[in-house]
Amino acid sequence: MPTVSEPVPALDALAEALQRLPGVGPKSARRMVYHLLERDREGARSLTGALEQALERVRHCRRCNNLTESELCPVCASPRRDQSFLCVVESPSDIPSVEQAASFNGTYYVLMGRLSPLDGVGPEDLAFEGLERRVAEGVQEVVVATNATVEGEATAHYIRERLEPKGIRVTRLAHGVPLGGELEFVDASTLDRALTRRYPLEDD
Amino acid sequence: MPTVSEPVPALDALAEALQRLPGVGPKSARRMVYHLLERDREGARSLTGALEQALERVRHCRRCNNLTESELCPVCASPRRDQSFLCVVESPSDIPSVEQAASFNGTYYVLMGRLSPLDGVGPEDLAFEGLERRVAEGVQEVVVATNATVEGEATAHYIRERLEPKGIRVTRLAHGVPLGGELEFVDASTLDRALTRRYPLEDD
Numbered sequence: 001m002p003t004v005s006e007p008v009p010a011l012d013a014l015a016e017a018l019q020r021l022p023g024v025g026p027k028s029a030r031r032m033v034y035h036l037l038e039r040d041r042e043g044a045r046s047l048t049g050a051l052e053q054a055l056e057r058v059r060h061c062r063r064c065n066n067l068t069e070s071e072l073c074p075v076c077a078s079p080r081r082d083q084s085f086l087c088v089v090e091s092p093s094d095i096p097s098v099e100q101a102a103s104f105n106g107t108y109y110v111l112m113g114r115l116s117p118l119d120g121v122g123p124e125d126l127a128f129e130g131l132e133r134r135v136a137e138g139v140q141e142v143v144v145a146t147n148a149t150v151e152g153e154a155t156a157h158y159i160r161e162r163l164e165p166k167g168i169r170v171t172r173l174a175h176g177v178p179l180g181g182e183l184e185f186v187d188a189s190t191l192d193r194a195l196t197r198r199y200p201l202e203d204d
Numbered sequence: 205m206p207t208v209s210e211p212v213p214a215l216d217a218l219a220e221a222l223q224r225l226p227g228v229g230p231k232s233a234r235r236m237v238y239h240l241l242e243r244d245r246e247g248a249r250s251l252t253g254a255l256e257q258a259l260e261r262v263r264h265c266r267r268c269n270n271l272t273e274s275e276l277c278p279v280c281a282s283p284r285r286d287q288s289f290l291c292v293v294e295s296p297s298d299i300p301s302v303e304q305a306a307s308f309n310g311t312y313y314v315l316m317g318r319l320s321p322l323d324g325v326g327p328e329d330l331a332f333e334g335l336e337r338r339v340a341e342g343v344q345e346v347v348v349a350t351n352a353t354v355e356g357e358a359t360a361h362y363i364r365e366r367l368e369p370k371g372i373r374v375t376r377l378a379h380g381v382p383l384g385g386e387l388e389f390v391d392a393s394t395l396d397r398a399l400t401r402r403y404p405l406e407d408d
Contacts, residue, residue, distance in 0.1 A: 008273055010258040017254035020247035021222075022239045023232055034297035035226045036255070037262050037271060043224035044255055050221035051240070051252045054214040058241050067241060069212055093238035 011037075060092075063134065065110035065127060067092045075099075075107055082106045084140045088131065088159060090114045090147060098145060106143075109134050114146055114155040126155075128162065141169040148175060215241075264296075267338065269314035269331060271296045279303075279311055286310045288344045292335065292363060294318045294351060302349060310347075313338050318350055318359040330359075332366065345373040352379060 011033055018029040036044040060066070061073035068074065075081055075095070085106030087098055092110050111126045135142065144159050146152035160170040176194040177186050186194075215237055222233040240248040264270070265277035272278065279285055279299070289310030291302055296314050315330045339346065348363050350356035364374040380398040381390050390398075 008262070008271060008278065010254075010261045010273055011271060014254040014258040017247070017251040018225075020244055020251065021236045023235070028227055030300065031227070031297070032225050033258070034271075034295065037258060038296060040224055041259060043221070044259055047221040047224065048252050048255045048259070050214075050218040051248055051255075054218040054237070054241060055245060055248055055252070057214045058212070067212060067215060067238075069214055074212065091238065092242060093235070096234065 064108045065112055066095055066108055084138055086134065086139045086142045087145050088142055089145050090152065094145065114151040115158055116151045123158065135163060135168055139168060141171060143171045143173065145173050268312045269316055270299055270312055288342050290338065290343045290346045291349050292346055293349050294356065298349065318355040319362055320355045327362065339367060339370065339372055343372060345375060347375045347377065349377050
C-alpha cells in the first residue's frame with residue numbers, strides 16, 4: 001500500500017491475510033483488497049459470512065475423514081454407495097476429482113496426508129488405525145488413489161503390506177498415457193510405465 | 205464439491221464467495237476452500253478478522269477519495285507533499301503505482317471512475333465537483349494519470365476543458381515505449397505515438 005510515512009494498517013493486514021490463500025501473491029492480494037473495498041463491499045461481507053459459517057460448521061466425517069457438516073459425509077451416508085469398496089485418498093480435496101469419474105460407486109477413506117520420511121511424516125502421523133477399523137466393517141477391496149509421487153507410491157505399498165494379510169484385495173489406480181494425450185507431451189517415465197503395462201487390444 | 209445426493213452447503217457457499225475475488229474461478233476457489241479448512245484454519249480466521257476490520261475502518265479520504273482509516277489519507281496529511289501539484293487518477297488502486305515512481309511528491313485526487321458514455325457514466329457520476337473544490341485550494345498543476353484507454357483519454361480531455369479556463373496547468377502522463385521494452389513487443393499505436401513525440405537526444 002502507499003509507501004508514505006503513515007501507513008493504512010487495515011489495508012496491509014487484509015492484503016497479508018489474503019496472501020495465505022494458495023496462488024495469491026502480493027500483487028493479486030493488492031488487487032483483491034481494492035476490489036473488495038472499492039467495488040464489492042457486499043462481496044467482502046458475504047466472504048466474511050461464508051468463512052465464519054464454514055469454520056463453524058465444517059468438520060471431518062466420523063467414518064472417512066471427508067469434509068462434512070453432519071456426523072457422516074454425504075458419500076458415507078448414501079444408501080446407494082458400495083460400503084465394501086473403499087477408495088483411499090490423501091486429502092479431502094482429492095474426493096471431488098474421483099467423484100467426477102462416473103464409474104466409482106464405492107466409498108472413501110481419507111488418510112490425511114502421505115508417508116514422507118524426509119518431512120518426518122511416519123505411519124503414526126496418518127489415519128491408518130482408522131483405516132483398519134473402517135476396513136474391518138466388511139470392506140472387500142481397497143483401491144489406493146494416493147498421488148503418483150514417490151511419497152504417494154510408498155504410502156500405497158505400506159497400505160498393501162498392512163491390509164493384504166487381512167485378506168483385503170488392495171489395488172492401485174492405473175498409470176499410463178492420459179486419454180486424449182499426445183505421445184509427444186507424455187513424460188518418459190509415464191510412457192515407460194505405459195509400455196510395461198501394455199495390454200491386448202481385445203480387452204477394450 | 206461432491207456431486208452426490210446431499211451437498212455440503214457451507215463448502216459451496218464459501219467457494220462461491222471466494223469467486224467474487226478478481227481472478228478466482230471455480231477451480232481455484234475449490235483449492236482455496238480445502239486449503240483454508242484443511243491446512244490453514246488459523247489463516248481463515250485471520251482473513252475473517254482482517255476483512256471485518258477493513259470493512260469497518262477503511263473509508264475515503266475527505267480531501268482526495270483515496271482509501272484511508274483517518275479523515276485524511278497519509279498523502280494528504282503529509283507536510284512533505286506538495287499540495288499545489290495534483291495527480292488525478294481513476295481509482296484508489298492507481299495510487300500505489302504512482303507512489304512507486306519516486307519522482308512524484310505531489311498529492312492525489314481520485315475521480316472514482318472514468319467517463320464512459322457507452323456504460324452510461326457521465327460527468328455527474330464522477331467526482332468532478334470535488335476536484336474543482338480541491339483545485340480551488342491553491343493547486344497550480346494537475347497531471348492527469350487516467351488510464352491510456354479511450355475512456356481514460358476522453359476523461360483527460362474533459363478535465364482539461366474544465367480546469368484550463370481557471371488558469372490551471374493541465375498535463376498528461378507521457379506515452380511511449382516502456383523502459384527496458386523491446387521494440388518487437390511494443391504495439392503499433394504506442395510505437396506510432398512514440399515516433400510522433402520523438403525528442404532530441406540531448407534532452408536526456
